[in-house]
Amino acid sequence: MFADPGYRRLWSARTVSQWGDTFNFVALALLIYDLTGSGLGVSGVVVAEILPVLLLAPFAGPLVDRWPRVRVMVGSDLFRLVLAVVLAVWHDAPVGVYAVAFGMSVGAVFFNPAASSIIPALVEKDALVAANSGIWTAAVLSQIALAPLAGLLVVSLGYGPAFALNAVSYAISALLLRGLQVPGNPEKVQRRNLLAEAREGVAVLMRHRLLRALAIGQCLAALSAGATSALLVVLAKEHLGVSGRGYGLLIGAIGVGAALGPLVLLRLIRNPARPLFVFGPYGLRGVVDLAIASVASVPFAAGALALYGIGTSTGAVTFNSMLQGETPEHVCGRVFALMDVLWQGGRLLSLAVGGILADVYGIEAVYYLGGALLLAAAAAGLASNRGAATV
Incomplete structure (x- = not known):
């Protein structure tokens, strides 16, 4: 490269x-x-x-x-x-x-x-x-x-x-x-008003079965990760009984996993640009959320969060790669912008709901719900792609 x-x-x-x-x-x-x-x-x-x-x-x-x-x-x-x-x-x-x-x-x-x-x-x-x-x-x-x-x-x-x-x-x-010199001659966009062009991006996303699955996964993952990432410090204090260094250990574990993830993809997996390695990491992260909400052990949580970091990085890399490979060049900007809207909108909603849920039902409920949403993202993505041909 x-x-x-x-x-x-x-x-x-x-x-x-x-x-x-x-x-x-x-x-x-x-x-x-x-x-x-x-x-x-x-x-x-x-x-x-x-x-x-x-x-x-x-x-x-x-x-x-x-x-x-x-x-x-x-x-x-x-x-x-x-x-x-x-x-x-x-x-x-x-x-x-x-x-x-x-x-x-x-x-x-x-x-x-x-x-x-x-x-x-x-x-x-x-x-x-x-x-x-x-x-x-x-x-x-x-x-x-x-x-x-x-x-x-x-x-x-x-x-x-x-x-x-x-x-x-x-x-x-x-x-x-x-x-930076970019090779090729991009297709010229037929200029209309911006709303009409934005709707064209939405239409491409909805018509293409795999892109639609990626959008659903993005939305469900944002609804999960917005709260669980922000409230990890609460989980550390209320569920695991640690703060300061203990919380730093958990953050460090995620970082180590995230750094190792791309190496796992490139060294151990042949042809990683497949739906399994896009949607599978959602499932891995969902299992981790459920596990750390169920087991009150700092070493266990650190090891599980390292796996979460691997799932985050491998999922992000394969997600972006598949999105880039499947999106028509002339609407790439619109499709990537729409994915940003789904991610940030879901993240904002998740932060609001997660804080209320943690106060009313406890921090464990946030992670149980987050895990369920990630498992739903994995299931929806893999099911939508099963036997599907690119539209």
Whole structure:
């Protein structure tokens, strides 16, 4: 994969940007907690990041399909570069921080579908899993390695340098992407109004049996993971009886599993771009949720969550690869944007319902329901594909 100069340039840009994102994520969470002193204030950042996806993605998708995708990515990086500089200089008011978080997400609404749509033009279809694995692994390893360093930087030098590093990462990413040459001649989109073009993306998604199954799985997984990921700290305290280091151990276990997942795919499994390896990981994650809600053991939970991390990473890589391989090129931006809407909308609903469910029935109920939703996603995906031909 890395012998291809186009993929190498894209991978480098995405990886450098991920380095900056890691510093930004850690610094932003610590900053808003310092400014507001509440978990609700931290949740506000999550809401500020989700809202642009729900509001703008239906329109961003058609625009990504209209415009040159490399220019969309460069423009998004430059837009976020300006916002990161603002945050590095001025970060004393919660309202301003929320506004910048909202703006950063606006940039990502355009960047992410464009970046995912470009990969099939850079590599052959049978190399999509390897290409996505390379980008995913670099992102996970960046988080594992740099998150502690980001926390140390904030404590030692303050928030400004962390946000400044994020700005630098966007500048480097934009420079790398500017020289990216995408082969082929994409189909020209018949320009109508944006709503009509957005409806065309929905129609493609609904008519194609496998894409429809992927959308259903995405929605059910978001309804599960939104609550279970956010409330893992509650499970650690109330069900497992640990906090601090114990919670860190659980997070670390997921990270280790997520880093190992792509290696499992590429080294041990032949032809991983099959429905079994897209929908099967949902089932694995569902079993883990049910198990850790039933067994109050920290070592058991850590081992199970490592498997959860493997399921998350292998599922994400094969999901994106199959989506890229099956989606018609001229609607890639719209389909990826719709998947983002399903994910973020389900995540937001899950966060709201999960918090209520945990307070009324206990944290175990959240994980039992989350596990059931993931098992339903696996069953629905595998059943819909059984004996199906691509439409």
